[in-house]
Amino acid sequence: MACMTHVLDPDALPDDGRALMAPLPPYDDVTRSDSAFRAFLHGLPGVDQVGAESRVAMLGTRSIKTTSKAWAIDTAISMVDLTTLEGADTPGKVRSLAAKARRPDPGDPACPHVAAVCVYGDLAGVAREALGDSGIHVAAVATAFPSGRASRAVKIADVQDAVANGADEIDMVIDRGAFLSGRYLDVYEEIVAVKEACGDAHLKVILETGELVTLDNVRRASWIAMLAGGDFIKTSTGKVNPAATLPVSLVMLEAVRDFRAATGRQIGFKPAGGIRTTKDAIKHLVLINETVGADWLDPDWFRFGASSLLNDLLLQRQKLRTGHYSGPDYVTVD
Numbered sequence: 001m002a003c004m005t006h007v008l009d010p011d012a013l014p015d016d017g018r019a020l021m022a023p024l025p026p027y028d029d030v031t032r033s034d035s036a037f038r039a040f041l042h043g044l045p046g047v048d049q050v051g052a053e054s055r056v057a058m059l060g061t062r063s064i065k066t067t068s069k070a071w072a073i074d075t076a077i078s079m080v081d082l083t084t085l086e087g088a089d090t091p092g093k094v095r096s097l098a099a100k101a102r103r104p105d106p107g108d109p110a111c112p113h114v115a116a117v118c119v120y121g122d123l124a125g126v127a128r129e130a131l132g133d134s135g136i137h138v139a140a141v142a143t144a145f146p147s148g149r150a151s152r153a154v155k156i157a158d159v160q161d162a163v164a165n166g167a168d169e170i171d172m173v174i175d176r177g178a179f180l181s182g183r184y185l186d187v188y189e190e191i192v193a194v195k196e197a198c199g200d201a202h203l204k205v206i207l208e209t210g211e212l213v214t215l216d217n218v219r220r221a222s223w224i225a226m227l228a229g230g231d232f233i234k235t236s237t238g239k240v241n242p243a244a245t246l247p248v249s250l251v252m253l254e255a256v257r258d259f260r261a262a263t264g265r266q267i268g269f270k271p272a273g274g275i276r277t278t279k280d281a282i283k284h285l286v287l288i289n290e291t292v293g294a295d296w297l298d299p300d301w302f303r304f305g306a307s308s309l310l311n312d313l314l315l316q317r318q319k320l321r322t323g324h325y326s327g328p329d330y331v332t333v334d
Ligand SMILES: O=C[C@H](O)COP(=O)(O)O
Pocket: 083, 085, 118, 236, 237, 238, 239, 272, 273, 274, 275, 305, 306, 307, 308, 309
């Protein structure tokens, strides 16, 4: 992953922990108090929900040529965080997922590998070992995923454990209870603390947009996560419906676009949960291209969090190459 600039300037840190929370200019002042932060977040432009829905509906009707489709499928494969997040996960399941991540189509060496394997923290070591020097990242969910209901100390220990086990990407959940009761600074401070605990691991901040009620809240939570130093903002855990809807993705993409324009710092975006078809993936690629541009069309800056999307991408890829769908044993159905 390309080097990302940390939002904090370590040389500027006085002794008290609060200084750890100074975001980049021109926003260095907005977290000085609860009321200042609330005023900033509620002063962000309101989201036109009807406009967002009609824009994504319009983009969803775009057709793409067969040659572009082949490119889009391979690009989407290279952006998948291949995920298993079940209580019944075993080391064997993670090893077989890692094998699939490395060689999604064992019959075609030209098929790209995925971006990352995403697991619970206790299985990060198994994934790390199985992925070896493939260049595939190990992402671990942490901070009492998916509810986020635990003390901060427990969440930090969860992150440290996942990193010690070999995760180089941490997918944290925000405290939605704090967010929805207006305690924005608490949400912010927790992300800052988790980022510190990540060390060199990159941090994806899951907003769980299906619980945030409005698109205005999605915009506010995106800004909290970006100001706090998240490397990526991510829609959902995959455990709550609705998850990665296109209007939500549009709002979050606008947030990363506006944040880069204001601060010069680029933040990645990861829609996750409920993205199962090649059609859904291509709609997202069109949305990126139209909203933030080609700078984000790269696995360093865009990921799909998905457990079964890869299977459909492989089926459609095979269909493009051979003109027909392969038998049911061509992809593992999981
Ligand atoms: O982060 C990824 C999600 O947990 C996967 O959700 P999904 O099973 O709906 O693809």
